[in-house]
Amino acid sequence: METLFQPYFKNCNPPLAETGIAKVEQELGVQLPFQLRSFYLFANGADLLNTQINLEYPLNCDVMGIRPLDDGSIIVEFKSIEGNYDFFGEQLEHGECLFPFGFTTCPWKIYISHIGENLGKVYISEEKDEERNFIPVRLIANSFLEFLDMLE
16 A cells, blocks of 8 residues: 555544444444545555646636544534535536545645445535525546546
C-alpha cells in the first residue's frame, strides 16, 4: 500500500486500522470504495504533493489533501449533506450519495461515490444552491487513483 500512495502525498497522518475504518463505515451506514479505503489503511489523511487539478476549465482553487476519516467533522458533514441536499451533475442522477473526502482552497469539495453504478467515481462540487437545495457536481475521475494521477 505504501508504495502505491507514497508518490502523491506528504505530511501523512498515521494509518487507520481495519477496525477503525469499519467503525466509521458502520456509523455512516456506508462502505467506502476499495481505493479510498486502501488509502485510509496507508494514512488517515494527508496533504497532496501536487495540488493543481488538470480539468478542461480553470479552477480558482487547489486540491490540498485528503481529510482524516475519524476526525468527526467528515462524519458530521456526510450526515448533513446526505440528509439535506441532492447532488446533480454530469453522469449523476438525483439522489446519488457522495462521500466528502478531499479539501480545497475554496468552498468546493471533492467527493467519491460510494454506491451504485458510479461506485468509486470522483466528483468536484461547485457552491451549494441553498435556494434549490442541491449541490452541483461534475465528474472528474473514474477512480481515486485516476484522480491522484490528474494532479499536477
